[in-house]
Amino acid sequence: MNASLRLRAAIVSVALFLAFIGIWHIATRGTGAVGNMSPEYAKLMGLTATAGKSAMPGPLDVGAKLWEHLKQPFYDNGPNDKGLGIQLGYSIARVALGYLLAVIVAIPLGFLIGMSPLMNKALDPFIQVLKPISPLAWMPLALYTIKDSGLSAIFVIFICSVWPMLLNTAFGVAAVRKEWIDVARTLEVGTVRRAFTVILPAAAPTILTGMRISIGIAWLVIVAAEMLVGGTGIGYFVWNEWNNLSITNVIIAILTIGVVGMLLDQILARFTRLVTFPE
């Protein structure tokens, strides 16, 4: 029953995909109406005006271009012409660095907040004010103080991924069942050992959920941040191809951003499953 449900769902998914591609193909097939113009003028106007080709690339154009990119993902022909793989690599590296910094800060701080009601109350107003700030609003301040666009992008990733992790860690730590703490207390387990052997495993599923939310936000923000700072990265690639008016490449970039985001989420989901315990 379960397998057949999965099979049926897969069939529907494929059907929807094919329908989408089909509609896309038909919609971008071409206008047909071609004006009569002199050969010199036609050279200037391009295929849209002369052959009635749609201004929007069709699925076949995108597919062909995607194949080109996949065949040569790591070429580097100077600052404005790098392979898709290189651009993605830059973005992933920035996300990884900023995210790692956020983990280093948020998890110990979340433990502190979760274990100490005093720190919880004392830090709460700061968190409440800082949390809703759009990460990109930090960008000018980061550029001004750090004076390096690459590092500024990493800082923006850090600042946007820190909050969900911090809040989830604090919540997870504070919500550890009292009886488990009592077990550790009756066994005279010290604070550090208690933190690692009782609180960390008990709060791990909640912490990992926070980390999963964070990686999603970080991946959303990196594209926007790279559009601003420029130079390298998938976000810059999107903006550069928009300036080149290569809608095909823009569509390909959108697609790859989605696929990479999904992979990052799946990795964290797998980690979450590893630390989740049945009760």
Added chain:
Amino acid sequence: MTDKFISIEAIAKRYPGASGGEIAVFENLWLSMARGEFGCVIGHSGCGKTTVLNILAGLDEPSEGAVIVDGQAIEGTSLDRAVIFQSHALLPWRTVLGNVAYAVTSKWRDWDRARVKAHAQTFIDLVGLTGSEHKRPSELSGGMKQRVGIARALSITPKIMLMDEPFSALDALTRGTLQDEVRRICLTTGQTAFMITHDVDEAIYLADKIFLMTNGPGAVLAEIVENPLPKDRGRTDLHRHPYYYAVRNHIVDFLVSRSKTFAADVPGHDPRNVPVVRIGVSEPTIVAAPRAIETHPAQTIAR
């Protein structure tokens, strides 16, 4: 009561009340137990039984008074006093062996892995869980989980075992077998144990002394009932013993009526010198009127 292995001296527990003042769950509570004794506390919910146990465990602090165990005033929790929790409180991410080994390594930090494992295994075998060492708590039944809780508590060879209604969440059959296990273990090892229960039969089967507490707030330890049944009593033929109904009726009467009215009925109650009730003569016949149970003449009260 010459040997006071556990001595609870004049403890009180107060909580801030809703309208400014303080509400005392109990005041000036005295209780003592000898080494190797099994004590059961019976009382209605809210009389502070669990608070007494938590204070004894060191998980809670009395507002006043002190608890002395083996000649020393207790301060906080200790590996000398093991707790069996009502909700078993096993760490769900650890296996059965892992849960017991966690306690063992907490007591003997310098033991190597093999020694810890062997020691933990001894106690897993003792509670009859051989073969389930590598299961996680979620794969165990309620009774098996509580067995692990017992093994964990015993594995640190505590001076006292504290049990907070350990079997109340279990079905009657499982409860019975676990009572047997606990009794067997306590008798063979001479374990001192302190248990909270709602189950009168459980108290009669397990306890040497049954402590009766009145209703809270302002609960007092009203009486200490000495169990008249022989040491070699069995769970299945408990009710055939000539003293069984006398002691049972005495406790049930207390719970039904006297626990409410005790403070008014006994104005001169001395909490330091709680009457010890010794049930001497059996309850011989079926009584016609319920009145007759209340006016049972056969109890002698010894100060």
